Amino acid sequence: MERRSIGIVMNGVTGRMGYRQHLVRSILAIREQGGLPAADGSRIWPEPVLVGRSERKLAELAAKHGLAYTTNLDAALARDDTHIYFDAQVTSEREGAIRKAIAAGKHVYTEKPLTESTESSLDLAALIRAQGLRNGVVQDKLFLPGLRKLKRLIDGGFFGRILSVRGEFGYWVFEGDWQPAQRPSWNYRAADGGGIVVDMFPHWHYVLEQLFAPVRSVTAHIATHVPTRVDEAGAEYKATADDAAYGIFELDGGIVAQINSSWTTRVFRDELVEFQVDGTHGSAVAGLRNCRIQSRATTPKPVWNPDLPVTEPFRDQWQTVPDNEEFDNGFKVQWEHFLRHVVDATPFPWDFMAGVRGVQLAELGLVSAREGRRVEIPELS
Ligand SMILES: NC(=O)c1ccc[n+]([C@@H]2O[C@H](COP(=O)([O-])OP(=O)(O)OC[C@H]3O[C@@H](n4cnc5c(N)ncnc54)[C@H](O)[C@@H]3O)[C@@H](O)[C@H]2O)c1
Numbered sequence: 001m002e003r004r005s006i007g008i009v010m011n012g013v014t015g016r017m018g019y020r021q022h023l024v025r026s027i028l029a030i031r032e033q034g035g036l037p038a039a040d041g042s043r044i045w046p047e048p049v050l051v052g053r054s055e056r057k058l059a060e061l062a063a064k065h066g067l068a069y070t071t072n073l074d075a076a077l078a079r080d081d082t083h084i085y086f087d088a089q090v091t092s093e094r095e096g097a098i099r100k101a102i103a104a105g106k107h108v109y110t111e112k113p114l115t116e117s118t119e120s121s122l123d124l125a126a127l128i129r130a131q132g133l134r135n136g137v138v139q140d141k142l143f144l145p146g147l148r149k150l151k152r153l154i155d156g157g158f159f160g161r162i163l164s165v166r167g168e169f170g171y172w173v174f175e176g177d178w179q180p181a182q183r184p185s186w187n188y189r190a191a192d193g194g195g196i197v198v199d200m201f202p203h204w205h206y207v208l209e210q211l212f213a214p215v216r217s218v219t220a221h222i223a224t225h226v227p228t229r230v231d232e233a234g235a236e237y238k239a240t241a242d243d244a245a246y247g248i249f250e251l252d253g254g255i256v257a258q259i260n261s262s263w264t265t266r267v268f269r270d271e272l273v274e275f276q277v278d279g280t281h282g283s284a285v286a287g288l289r290n291c292r293i294q295s296r297a298t299t300p301k302p303v304w305n306p307d308l309p310v311t312e313p314f315r316d317q318w319q320t321v322p323d324n325e326e327f328d329n330g331f332k333v334q335w336e337h338f339l340r341h342v343v344d345a346t347p348f349p350w351d352f353m354a355g356v357r358g359v360q361l362a363e364l365g366l367v368s369a370r371e372g373r374r375v376e377i378p379e380l381s
Pocket of ligand 1: 011013088093199
């Protein structure tokens with residue numbers, strides 16, 4: 001079958017997300033499966049050109065996977081055989097690189113958050129739209145098995161009227177002194193684009209908006225619980241960004257979502273993120289992979305009596321939602337949608353404007369925390 005090469009300038013592939021999720025688990029995995037069928041019967045064949053700052057690291061990666069590389073972004077963007085620019089750099093470097101890609105006439109797919117402010121994100125969204133270029137922002141959580149099952153429940157009317165959503169996200173991120181930290185140090189420095197609000201609120205935005213309803217207000221309290229950490233080089237630094245955020249979001253239809261995000265909590269849950277959804281006809285608890293439900297008819301009737309030991313095996317009273325389909329890697333599934341969007345103009349709702357709304361929620365979440373008040377979220381146009 002004829003191959004249709006789509007050149008992708010991949011920037012930031014030496015990083016955690018860029019390498020593992022985007023290059024290996026998505027782009028190389030698509031090649032391993034023989035490419036992607038296009039509408040005209042050919043196979044879409046992603047052809048990455050790796051871009052980054054370190055010649056040594058890039059050469060190593062390129063040799064390992066038999067790919068092209070360069071440390072010169074402008075040169076990669078100037079090539080006629082590159083069609084898409086992809087960005088998984090640290091957030092603070094993203095805007096400038098995307099502007100160059102747009103100027104070079106490339107379609108753009110990027111990690112979240114789109115940029116560091118609503119204003120600049122909106123500007124990029126307007127710019128890329130005016131150029132008629134395709135654009136997308138990673139919204140990987142939507143493609144996770146647990147959230148896909150949740151979506152299936154919502155679409156099937158399982159919940160009746162949805163009342164509330166409670167999310168718990170987080171785990172202990174080591175300070176870096178006696179055990180190395182498992183996240184990069186820039187995540188804990190505000191000046192470098194760090195902070196859990198900026199990192200996680202864009203995710204919560206698309207999860208809430210696309211599964212439940214538009215988000216109308218935010219009330220957030222943030223904290224930097226661990227004030228000093230140790231970086232990759234073993235040097236102590238001051239953590240200037242929030243490492244925990246306690247948020248309340250009001251959605252259309254009176255749905256109240258409460259989401260805790262923390263890098264300073266220890267996990268006593270089944271998964272690193274879990275959402276409990278309560279509705280008039282049933283409830284569900286969804287994680288990354290699993291989803292359990294309890295319907296109205298099987299809801300027990302506990303009676304509050306602290307003098308007695310627990311009377312009900314509460315966890316056993318839930319039922320597991322079956323897979324009923326094969327779930328592929330979420331990043332790869334979204335990449336496949338984007339490649340088809342570029343080649344065949346198939347719909348792709350996870351565009352820059354969706355990304356802007358995620359950045360806006362993070363920005364207004366920080367305003368809420370700073371000013372100690374509930375902040376309404378204006379519609380963007
Ligand atoms: N979708 C998700 O679930 C998810 C999860 C984590 C991170 N992210 C996003 O992915 C992006 C990368 O995060 P990561 O955790 O992979 O980070 P990382 O520190 O592991 O990787 C950062 C990459 O950017 C490059 N870079 C370019 N300019 C840099 C500079 N001036 N300083 C430092 N690095 C620079 C690095 O070389 C590296 O390739 C961030 O925007 C982050 O918000 C998304």
